[in-house]
Every structure is written in C-alpha cells, then in structure tokens.
C-alpha cells in the first residue's frame with residue numbers, strides 16, 4: 001500500500017544514499033562559527049543536581065544482559081541518578097592543544113549528540129514530592145524541572161503501567177547532525193536515538209529494571225508530554241519515543257499509556273526557555289519532510305510480537321564491571337590491522353546481538369527483529385576470512401536466501417552455537433572490498449571484522465506505515481550500542497560507521513530491490529590510540545569552565 005508519507009520516506013532514503021561517484025548532499029565544508037552547542041539548556045527552569053556515583057565492580061557485565069538476575073533497586077534519587085549517569089551522562093573530556101570536547105556514555109555520529117533525554121516521574125524520594133517533567137542536562141548531570149503536575153494526572157497516566165514505573169523521553173535536534181552531514185543527517189539522528197534506547201535499557205537493567213518502548217503513542221502525544229513547543233529562536237526538538245522503566249519482576253507483556261491521559265499536559269505551566277545552539281542555520285527541507293512523513297499516529301499494540309530466537313543467555317563469570325565498560329566505551333579512531341580474536345570470542349559477541357528470551361536490550365523493542373548482518377570477517381582465529389550472514393529472526397532465513405546471490409554457500413561455520421544463525425557465504429580476503437564499501441575508510445578493513453546491518457525494508461514499511469522507518473534505524477542503533485560494549489568487554493574497540501556506499505553493499509550481497517536495505521555499518525578490532533589527545537575526567541573541576 002502506498003501513501004504520500006511512504007513515498008516521501010522512500011524518496012528520502014534513495015536521495016540520501018552515498019554512491020561510489022557521488023556522496024549524498026551535504027554542506028560541503030564545516031562552518032565552525034556556527035557549530036551547534038552540544039548542550040541544550042532550558043534557561044530559567046529550576047535545576048535538580050543528581051548524584052555522582054562512581055562505577056563499582058558490581059553488577060558484572062554479563063549478568064546485566066539477562067533478565068531476572070538482579071534485584072530491583074528502589075525508585076529513589078540514587079537510582080534515577082545512576083540511570084542517567086550510566087546512559088546519557090558525560091564519560092570524559094578530551095583535549096588536543098587548546099581545544100576541549102566532551103564524550104558521552106551514549107555514542108553519537110560525529111560526536112554531535114542530537115539526542116536529548118527527559119524524565120517524567122511521580123513523587124521520588126530525595127528528588128521531588130510532586131510528579132514532574134524534567135529535561136536531563138548531561139554537562140551538569142542535573143535535571144531541569146520543566147513542569148510539576150498533580151498526583152491524579154500521574155495516576156491516570158500510569159494506570160496501565162507497573163508500580164514503580166518512571167518514563168524516559170527521547171527527542172532529536174536534527175540541526176546538530178545536519179550542520180555536518182546535510183541530508184543524510186536524519187538517518188544518523190535515528191541511529192543515535194537507537195543507541196540511547198539501548199543505553200537507557202542496559203543502565204536500567206543494571207538497576208534490576210526492565211524497559212519497554214511505549215509504541216502505541218503518537219509522536220505528537222510524546223511532544224505534548226515533554227512540553228516541546230515551537231520556539232522561534234531555538235532549534236526544534238523532534239519527539240522520538242517514550243520508554244517505561246519498571247521493576248523486572250513486573251514484566252507485563254503489553255504496556256500502554258492512554259492518549260486521553262495526556263490532555264492535562266497541554267496546559268501545564270512549563271518553565272524554562274531553550275537556548276539557541278547556533279547563530280545561523282542552513283535549511284535542509286528534505287529532513288523536515290522526512291520528519292513529518294515518519295511521525296507516528298496513535299496505533300494499537302503491534303500484531304508482530306517478538307519471536308525469541310535464542311534461549312536465555314548463559315551468564316559467564318568474567319570479572320568485568322558493567323559500569324566500567326559503559327563509562328570507558330569509546331569509538332576507535334584507527335585499527336592496527338593485526339589484532340585478531342578467537343572463534344569463541346567472535347561467537348560470544350554475535351550471540352549478544354541475537355534477541356531471545358529475557359535478553360536485554362532487545363526486550364525494549366515491541367516488534368520482531370528486522371535487522372540482520374552481512375559480515376566481512378578478516379581476523380578471527382578458526383574462521384575463514386570471507387563474507388558471512390547472521391540471521392536474527394529464523395523466519396527470515398529463506399526470504400534472505402532467495403533475495404541474495406544464488407551461488408552463496410550458506411554453510412554453518414565450525415562450532416557455531418545453535419542460537420547464533422551464522423552462515424558462511426563466500427571465502428576470501430574481503431579487506432579491500434569492506435574498506436571500499438565503507439567510504440574507503442581503513443577502519444572497516446583493519447579490524448577483526450566489519451559488518452553492514454541489513455534491514456527488512458519494504459514489507460514492514462508497507463505493513464505499519466512510513467513511521468516504521470525511524471524504528472528500523474532505532475533497532476540498528478540498539479545493535480550498535482551492544483556491539484560497542486561487546487568490543488570493550490572483549491578487550492578490543494569498535495565504532496559505528498554511518499558513511500558507506502548503500503547500493504554497492506547491496507550489490508555485494510546480490511540484493512537488487514527494496515526488500516532489504518543496508519542501514520548501518522560497524523567495525524571492531526585492536527585500536528591505535530591518538531597520543532596527541534589527553535583524557536580528562538567527565539566531572540570534577542571541568543564543570544562550568546568549558
């Protein structure tokens with residue numbers, strides 16, 4: 001079924017492909033004088049400082065990914081502080097010469113951080129006696145209280161949600177990414193929303209809490225709940241999603257938030273005015289059109305319930321602290337072209353990307369997996385170098401086989417665990433090819449492996465509507481964050497790759513129509529550190545000075 005919105009989004013996707021002889025339209029250079037401020041602030045809104053909680057040794061990295069392993073922490077100031085600290089806070093400052101910039105726990109394309117986070121909560125001990133809506137300010141690690149509202153309104157809002165629920169809202173400021181990347185930026189904003197969904201889900205899991213995307217809501221309803229209004233002077237924030245975070249033992253399957261309960265938020269006394277991030281802006285109308293076309297109407301719950309592929313994850317006892325990994329996560333800037341990993345480590349990394357019973361963070365997404373991997377394996381001990389495919393939803397094996405080149409081998413590599421549906425397609429050295437496909441970037445060929453995330457495309461867009469376009473990228477971003485953390489925990493380093501040649505990658509796999517599209521790339525290997533950069537702590541005497 002085609003609609004004007006679907007036409008818009010299909011056109012957006014085609015127009016923003018990079019081709020071997022032509023990149024998608026961008027600004028053609030960086031206007032440093034107008035570089036967007038990475039920190040949105042709501043001036044005039046009361047500030048509630050959150051606690052700084054240094055990463056300890058517990059919980060262990062592996063146990064966080066498995067539902068039911070950790071006791072639910074109480075809903076109090078400490079757990080809200082920890083939730084934001086481990087998901088959307090700063091992780092370090094970097095300095096080169098006289099220039100300093102901050103890094104964050106959640107990754108972002110170009111370190112531009114289009115994603116803003118919000119908290120909607122009832123009364124929370126040590127934080128507020130009143131229900132409230134707050135914007136999270138990462139540089140201050142504080143909440144800006146945008147509005148308070150009556151307890152009856154909170155009760156009506158959370159009537160169908162477990163006791164102890166808090167709500168986390170995410171928005172995107174497209175201009176932050178468009179400043180550097182032009183028309184392709186809308187895709188990157190969606191990747192980053194996905195990274196943030198995974199970051200919040202895993203930080204919550206470390207607190208014994210489960211996270212669910214409340215996806216019956218309309219995009220407009222989320223905007224009303226978060227108090228987003230059209231300010232003349234400040235860059236708009238596009239509502240993305242609302243996440244319910246609640247104790248793990250209350251894992252209801254269907255959670256909902258009635259649209260009628262949102263009405264009182266239209267007339268709350270909103271406090272604070274957003275800052276302007278740049279003095280001047282370049283308009284990218286195709287991004288505005290893509291945003292409008294992919295706004296979601298209110299819908300019933302998905303008929304497409306996730307079908308777990310794997311059994312519950314086995315939990316190893318590796319003494320790796322979850323929070324240490326989360327705070328040390330970085331993108332590699334260059335890879336050494338030498339470091340390899342073992343077959344067992346490779347399977348362990350892939351296993352963490354496969355959804356299954358109680359496997360975080362995929363439990364947050366209320367649809368069946370849509371993303372599969374096309375992998376270029378370079379340096380995995382015991383695995384032939386070559387082209388591989390990881391299927392993340394068993395039901396897609398035959399459709400993918402028939403959509404890809406018929407000469408592919410589809411052979412299961414030795415010792416591959418049953419719940420990892422990995423297939424060897426071709427054997428051979430894929431280093432040059434992978435580098436060429438990822439915009440000639442050496443990081444794609446100098447690692448242990450790199451991959452393209454192949455999303456089911458036409459069928460889910462036709463089934464649900466143009467709004468599902470954003471969700472395909474969210475799923476890719478969720479996977480990106482898992483891969484980032486797995487790389488760190490395996491003693492190597494990864495990075496998301498947004499710059500790749502779309503159709504040449506489709507050509508490698510033999511994908512010739514719109515059934516599947518390549519939505520994100522990733523690589524990991526032995527990092528080469530840049531010795532010119534100094535690392536400084538995220539918080540300390542840096543606050544307020546930079």
Ligand SMILES: Cc1cc2nc3c(=O)[nH]c(=O)nc-3n(C[C@H](O)[C@H](O)[C@H](O)COP(=O)(O)O)c2cc1C
Pocket residue numbers: 103104106107108109110111112188191192329330331332333441443495496497498499500
């Ligand atoms: C969606 C996405 C796309 C990215 N694309 C590229 C890329 O094409 N090439 C590259 O070298 N780095 C790429 N990066 C790495 C970012 O530039 C890096 O994440 C950013 O500078 C933030 O640093 P951090 O991840 O260490 O916090 C990408 C990251 C993300 C999240």
